Amino acid sequence: MLARLAENLFWAGRYIERAEDIALLLDVTYHGLLESPPAEASAAWKDLLDVLQVAQPFEQAGRPLDDAGVSEFLVLEEAVPVSIISCVARTRENARSVRELVSSELWQTINAFYLELQGRDLRDDLKRNPHELYGMVKLRCQTIYGVASETMPRDDGWRFMMLGRMLERAEMTCRLLNVRYAQLTASEHAGFHDWVGVLKSASAFEAYRKSYKARMEPAQVVEFLLFREDFPRSVLFCLRAAESGLAKLGPLGQVNRPQRLLGRIRAELEFRDIDELMADGLHEFLDRVQEQVWMVAEAVADQFFRHELRSDLELHAHRTA
């Protein structure tokens, strides 16, 4: 397929996942902090901004470092690339430019989401009932994937969209663990409900409880979110899904660079022992995984979207063929 269209679908997949993850993070942070003292709350909001790498633009926006300031920034600030409203607008833009490749059902679902956000008074929603708003965003994002899954052929277009989604999600789960783990291990009153919050922000609480019953150990939460093979938001699950998609995108029988990079991180996750990992330092490990996922995305762009970089080589191959 055309490289430009593939790239648009890849990013549509990323953006819609990002919108959902931001909603999850905001929802959990907001509700987790309701009973916390203001100083602790602003520290937590600061951490969230850090993990999303938007602390600097936030400062420049001159908003107060509290729930209203951060929520508004991450929900309705159009200039912020991670804000929900801009993620949804970009998803729509990307989908529109590949209108002939996505099903009309999918296009309509994306468009309806966009129109709903445009039609709402989001500032007011955030004041009155943020949980309802975040719930709506989550549901809409999941509906988009449901509709996509039921109406799109499993071709390269679909694979690029899923690849974008899986890489984004793997990165987001790392970010979530990174910020919350540091907070909770530093806090004196961190307890059961905080770890529940971590799991909930990855929609993982119920699945976790089924496996570990009522036990709530930080190491187990980390293990679950990183290594769990059958849970669709765990980092390992996402990387495996991305890898199997990638295998079908390149020429048969050839392992391309993004595949190699991805295989390496996946293997590391597969064979890593959780206790050892906790002892060595979770933070460094998560940073490295995050960094490598980013490199995979870059390699995907080089391999599939940016022919300028390789056209010479390839043309040489054409000539000599």
Next chain:
Amino acid sequence: MTSALFDGYDTERFFDEAFDGGGDPRAHYRRLIDRLAELTPDELTRRERLRDAAFRTQGITFTVYGEEGDAAGGVERTFPMDLLPRIIPGDEWAEVERGLIQRVTALNRFLDDLYDGEGAVLHDRIIPRWVIASASGYQRAAHGVAVPHGARCLVAGVDLVRDIEGRYVVLEDNLRNPSGISYVLENRVAMTRVLPVAFSRYNVRSVNHYSTMLSRALGHVAPAAATGAPSVVVLTPGVYNSAYFEHAFLAGQMGIELVEGRDLVVEDHVVYMRTTRGLQRVDVIYRRIDDDFLDPVVFDPSSQLGVPGLMAAARAGNVTIVNAIGNGVADDKAVYAYVPELIRYYLGEEPILGSVETYLLWDDEQRAMVLDRLDELVVKPVAESGGYGLLMGPSASDEELADLREKIVADPRNFIAQELVSLSRHPTLVGDRLEGRHVDLRPFVITGERTEVLPGGLTRVALRKGSLVVNSSQGGGSKDTWVLADEPDGTADGTSTVADAAADAAATGATAVAEEEV
């Protein structure tokens, strides 16, 4: 008159498509009129709603800017298709078809003679060299760029009107990038849903095989260098172009890639498209971008829409650009005046279709006559199409006429004058009544292995009373156009319907194959 719908219907002094001069329905409209008489006004309103819903769900809307209540993004409107189809009897169509094939064949010969031949038409003084050289659509850069089989005009959208006697007359040839075919196909889909009974009472020839016709012709003009199944793409300026819907529609129908300039790259005079599996060679480009934006190396250097090096690749014979570059020379209004001569010259035949009596203003005698009768004639700038810059003598003010007179004298090559054609009218739904509105017809003529015409075409209708302007942006609408096959007992057209059905089947097959290859 058989229905309240037609109460007060007056053909006035015009040629009416549906009624003869005595006010009686023409034979081929009787079944439609009878069917309409069976529908109550409520029922008719319901059909209109059905039509609007059909167009909206298919996403066939166009955007109108700068209206009241306009949000920043413009207002989305459905394309107004009138509920009453235009009907053309089989024998009448056969004549139009022959005339179109004749005309487009001659124009293809002319263009090929001019750009890739000896210019015999100039040596034999059929048309003055300077008329060609000064035509705005003339492209010096296209000289020596060969097109396989000389099919320089692969798609023509010839605009026809009918005069006061009902004769078909050519208004414009549109040999560059004629659009509107998507409306022809979508109108038919909508019509069979909205008036299924009326439709089934006629034996209407199919239009569904258009994409097969086009796809075959595009494959036929692939360069000799192309091996295997030729790789064909549609080149669009992008989503913001007003005809983008049609570009995407055609690419979708043919199962081929819709590319933008930035998706293509030229290396060693070969065109490639950038795909996720590397560079893929392109053999034929059905471009919907004007000549001037096609290649910044040769034409407008500021154009971002084109592909640097494309012309050189075409010249090297590695890619075929469709329609060919420089066809606009034959769309020049002054060259138009010579087309009957060109038909005689290249084909040795008398023109079948009429053309509008045209006066060339650099000729002293003709100019004097025109200046004398300026208030009776239509004056058009030679380089424009679609009614831009045109002045109707009878409705022009004294200042406008004086102004025009000055311009003509200053630059006579820039204008032509034509006799006013009284366009035919067709009953059109206005509120809950039918009224006569002016119509034209744009059939689509495709040249591949041979030249053929899609039965029907886009009938445009001026929705405003008395208006002669049929453009969609200026209050124009359209009608489905039914070309009739002979009755089932007649044989000729019966077989062509079977052929059309076979073509439909072939189209589906072709699409499946194309997808497998991608």
